[in-house]
Amino acid sequence: MVVSGNDRERIMNGFQIDNELLRQWRRLALIHFPTLCQPRSAHSHKGTFGTLGIVGGAEGMAGSITLAGMAALHCGCGKVWLGFHQPALPIPLLFQQPEIMLSTANRLLQRSDITAWVIGCGLGTETSALTKLTECLQQKSVVPMLLDADALNLVAQQPALLSSRQNQQDIILTPHLGEAARLLHCTIGEIQNNRYQAVRCLAEKYGAWVVLKGHQSLIASPNGQVQQNETGNAGLATAGSGDVLAGIIGSLLAQRIPPQQAVYAGVWLHGAAADILAASEIGPIGLCAGEIAAAVRWLRNRLTEPV
Numbered sequence: 001m002v003v004s005g006n007d008r009e010r011i012m013n014g015f016q017i018d019n020e021l022l023r024q025w026r027r028l029a030l031i032h033f034p035t036l037c038q039p040r041s042a043h044s045h046k047g048t049f050g051t052l053g054i055v056g057g058a059e060g061m062a063g064s065i066t067l068a069g070m071a072a073l074h075c076g077c078g079k080v081w082l083g084f085h086q087p088a089l090p091i092p093l094l095f096q097q098p099e100i101m102l103s104t105a106n107r108l109l110q111r112s113d114i115t116a117w118v119i120g121c122g123l124g125t126e127t128s129a130l131t132k133l134t135e136c137l138q139q140k141s142v143v144p145m146l147l148d149a150d151a152l153n154l155v156a157q158q159p160a161l162l163s164s165r166q167n168q169q170d171i172i173l174t175p176h177l178g179e180a181a182r183l184l185h186c187t188i189g190e191i192q193n194n195r196y197q198a199v200r201c202l203a204e205k206y207g208a209w210v211v212l213k214g215h216q217s218l219i220a221s222p223n224g225q226v227q228q229n230e231t232g233n234a235g236l237a238t239a240g241s242g243d244v245l246a247g248i249i250g251s252l253l254a255q256r257i258p259p260q261q262a263v264y265a266g267v268w269l270h271g272a273a274a275d276i277l278a279a280s281e282i283g284p285i286g287l288c289a290g291e292i293a294a295a296v297r298w299l300r301n302r303l304t305e306p307v
């Protein structure tokens, strides 16, 4: 039996997707995130696809920042720097992937070649983390920035942190329900019962893009327009899948895709990747961050092929 290119891809990667669904996804992507559908120029170089700086990885949480960095590379940015907030030396070496550069957070913040930042993966919430976040927000006010996890918990403690930045409209916040409850000083149940109102309130309060994560994540623009994401499944209910999302959106921002496209495309790709895995013979239970990132890479490549 002659194995066609696509079948070969499917068999090699274990990914399975109905061809009609893939055509539908390609048409949707061409309309809503056309940048994702452009094949790479033969003259590209790693600078073409930007450099993502990720600050986080406090003691015991090196996995979080490493998952975000690995996902960012799988989603196509040119370079990734990980800035560990409290480098316990052996940990970064344990996690080091040859394609990812490692640094301390202080050293990374001195770099001027970063085209987007992700702050918060495993940052921790003690005073030194707060100082680090404040520096990031004040020093890096002209580069798009995604705040996740502990960065959100710090903003919940000091809401004025975000207003110290010149332009909040190129900031993306990605709280899960627990982090959103902290940001709004309410209960998780109240958020669950009023998701649209909660995500709109967060976007208007901080003047930023907000992804309220969970089943059918909601995305609010800084002026309060809300859209619901239709991809994804409970296979994502595993530690690290939010760090992967932060890396995916951060990667698209680093590739100079505007925040309003990067946020919708990133959430959609992340959920669609999980749907591809759930439809494969593996099934949804036990998805790990690396598989989600690999499926995002596989899907990104399919989107550049003709419908």
Ligand SMILES: NC(=O)C1=CN([C@@H]2O[C@H](COP(=O)(O)OP(=O)(O)OC[C@H]3O[C@@H](n4cnc5c(N)ncnc54)[C@H](O)[C@@H]3O)[C@@H](O)[C@H]2O)[C@@H](O)CC1
Residues within 6 Å of the ligand: 060, 061, 062, 063, 064, 065, 120, 121, 122, 123, 124, 149, 150, 176, 177, 178, 179, 188, 213, 214, 239, 240, 242, 243
């Ligand atoms: N491998 C690693 O190093 C990992 C590190 N992580 C880091 O750990 C720190 C704490 O993050 P966590 O999110 O784990 O801890 P949190 O304390 O922020 O959130 C966990 C709690 O939030 C609530 N919650 C979250 N989503 C909910 C939902 N959809 N519905 C209802 N309740 C919900 C639940 O009470 C849950 O126990 C962050 O900095 C994060 O980046 C995590 O990302 C997991 C992986």
Ligand SMILES: Nc1ncnc2c1ncn2[C@@H]1O[C@H](COP(=O)(O)OP(=O)(O)O)[C@@H](O)[C@H]1O
Residues within 6 Å of the ligand: 149, 176, 213, 214, 215, 216, 217, 232, 233, 234, 235, 236, 237, 238, 239, 240, 241, 242, 243, 244, 245
């Ligand atoms: N039942 C579900 N259906 C769809 N997506 C889910 C579900 N549960 C979790 N997710 C997604 O998984 C991710 C979880 O993020 P988060 O809780 O921050 O994970 P972590 O911090 O452990 O990396 C979010 O993108 C969320 O939308």
Ligand SMILES: [Mg+2]
Residues within 6 Å of the ligand: 148, 149, 176, 242, 243
């Ligand atoms: Mg998280």
